[in-house]
Amino acid sequence: MLELDWNIVIKNLPLLWKGMVLSLKLFAIALVGGIFFGTLLAMARLSSWWILRKPSQWLVDAIRAIPFIMAIFWFYFLTPKIVGAFTGEQGEAIGPFWSAVIAFILVESAYFSEIIRAGIQSIPRGQPWAAYALGMNYWQAMGNVVLPQAFRNMLPIMLTQAIILFQDTSLVYVVGLKDFLGAASTAGQISGRVVELYLFVALVYLVICFSLSRVVKRLQERMDVGRT
Amino acid sequence: MDWLNFAFFLEKAPSGGMTYLGWLASGVLWTLIVSICAWVIAFSLGAVLGVMRTTPIKWLSVPATIYVDIFRNIPLLVQMFLWYFVMPELIPTAMGDWLKQTYPYLLTLPFAQFSLWEFTAAVICLGLYTASRVAEQVRSGIQSLPRGQTNAGLAMGFTLPQVYRHVLLPMAFRLIIPPMTSEFLTIFKNSSTALVIGVLELTAQARQINEYTFQTFPTFIVATAVYIVITMTVIFCMRLLEKRVAVPGYVSQGGH
Numbered sequence A: 001m002l003e004l005d006w007n008i009v010i011k012n013l014p015l016l017w018k019g020m021v022l023s024l025k026l027f028a029i030a031l032v033g034g035i036f037f038g039t040l041l042a043m044a045r046l047s048s049w050w051i052l053r054k055p056s057q058w059l060v061d062a063i064r065a066i067p068f069i070m071a072i073f074w075f076y077f078l079t080p081k082i083v084g085a086f087t088g089e090q091g092e093a094i095g096p097f098w099s100a101v102i103a104f105i106l107v108e109s110a111y112f113s114e115i116i117r118a119g120i121q122s123i124p125r126g127q128p129w130a131a132y133a134l135g136m137n138y139w140q141a142m143g144n145v146v147l148p149q150a151f152r153n154m155l156p157i158m159l160t161q162a163i164i165l166f167q168d169t170s171l172v173y174v175v176g177l178k179d180f181l182g183a184a185s186t187a188g189q190i191s192g193r194v195v196e197l198y199l200f201v202a203l204v205y206l207v208i209c210f211s212l213s214r215v216v217k218r219l220q221e222r223m224d225v226g227r228t
Numbered sequence B: 001m002d003w004l005n006f007a008f009f010l011e012k013a014p015s016g017g018m019t020y021l022g023w024l025a026s027g028v029l030w031t032l033i034v035s036i037c038a039w040v041i042a043f044s045l046g047a048v049l050g051v052m053r054t055t056p057i058k059w060l061s062v063p064a065t066i067y068v069d070i071f072r073n074i075p076l077l078v079q080m081f082l083w084y085f086v087m088p089e090l091i092p093t094a095m096g097d098w099l100k101q102t103y104p105y106l107l108t109l110p111f112a113q114f115s116l117w118e119f120t121a122a123v124i125c126l127g128l129y130t131a132s133r134v135a136e137q138v139r140s141g142i143q144s145l146p147r148g149q150t151n152a153g154l155a156m157g158f159t160l161p162q163v164y165r166h167v168l169l170p171m172a173f174r175l176i177i178p179p180m181t182s183e184f185l186t187i188f189k190n191s192s193t194a195l196v197i198g199v200l201e202l203t204a205q206a207r208q209i210n211e212y213t214f215q216t217f218p219t220f221i222v223a224t225a226v227y228i229v230i231t232m233t234v235i236f237c238m239r240l241l242e243k244r245v246a247v248p249g250y251v252s253q254g255g256h
Helices: A007-011 A013-045 A050-065 A068-087 A095-121 A126-133 A138-175 A180-191 A194-227 B020-054 B058-072 B076-090 B093-105 B116-143 B147-155 B160-175 B177-197 B202-213 B216-245
Strands: none
Touching: A007 A013, A007 A180, A007 A194, A013 A050, A013 A095, A013 A138, A013 A180, A013 A194, A050 A095, A050 B216, A068 A095, A068 A138, A068 B177, A068 B202, A068 B216, A095 A138, A126 A138, A138 A180, A138 A194, A138 B076, A138 B177, A180 A194, A180 B076, A194 B058, A194 B076, B020 B058, B020 B116, B020 B177, B020 B202, B020 B216, B058 B116, B076 B093, B076 B116, B076 B177, B093 B116, B116 B160, B116 B177, B147 B160, B160 B177, B177 B202, B177 B216, B202 B216
């Protein structure tokens, strides 16, 4: 049995912190982008126009059917080729971070769109009709009447999805990005001691995600009281 | 259209005595084997944990809750590393050495370029991680049943295990077929994370073929299509199953 030496973690804290910053940056961009495009996708899926409804449904179903890592690889290997086709230059066109950002926004929009769609559908149909009767157009009815209530109803589920997203950011390890896990892995390879570093990473994720999930649970209980 | 040329799949790949198509097929095979083995662990352990969480007995429900909280709040990739790199170092040295040096050679895996230990670590990791998710679904399935059912069962003179066996579980297991389908599909997709510890499943094979041939588009299109086709097939089969076992008037039957 190995003697654990936690000094290796302390020595690498600056590197690990840099990794955590990258993880948080990716998380924040993916969260905002995912909710924004997810809302648009959800609205398209609930549209009465076939041309909006069907393609958005196919897109969401296809993205949800493939592994997250597959999506990350798609953009990692393809963006240089696509950008290259336009600019005539090969090689690292936008870099692994931004290709990961695109993959994350796309995948998260698909997941968020399903949550948001359920949220919109939880609003009684009379509400948008009443808004239209008052002379509002589609965007006014959505923006002022339906979406604010829908978002309130789905807040707990969206936060849960955000926690999952935060955990999923560790997947960028597969394209060699130095996120929190990637930084620990690099430090481990240099020092030859991965055990303490991986245990530390697991502990940090556990503490963060567990505390956040407690917050979500409390929120859910409070909202249940309000609704009865 | 030279970027969309599928002919190279029939060329001989550098190792394994197979064509590139053979590599891809072995990837599909190992994705399925890993997923199914992990699913056996996930479903059986998850069902037990889920039932434990709903019982009024503290020494059953508390450990199950702790299990779920731990396994759901650590990223799967990190758990993969914990099982593969960390666990052998934390058990007694002799056992750890056996695991890393003897165990992998007990059995040579067919069509695989990885060892039994990598496969086992991936299956354990995926199984135990998904068990925590299954446990949550089983718990909410049981809790969605009216409380009167438990009380009626107890009033009829059933013991608590009998109430579970004859009243709650037959209903709950039907209710959770749709969420269990999506959990199986999750394990199927998540099996791609096994590539970080060297298991050459479908995604890893796609990456490897791309590295050797630079045929990015065709390789990833075929691999993606395989994932989508298998997903659709599973959904279709589970809908049939759901209809077959539906209790009239209780679970919504088909139609959507």
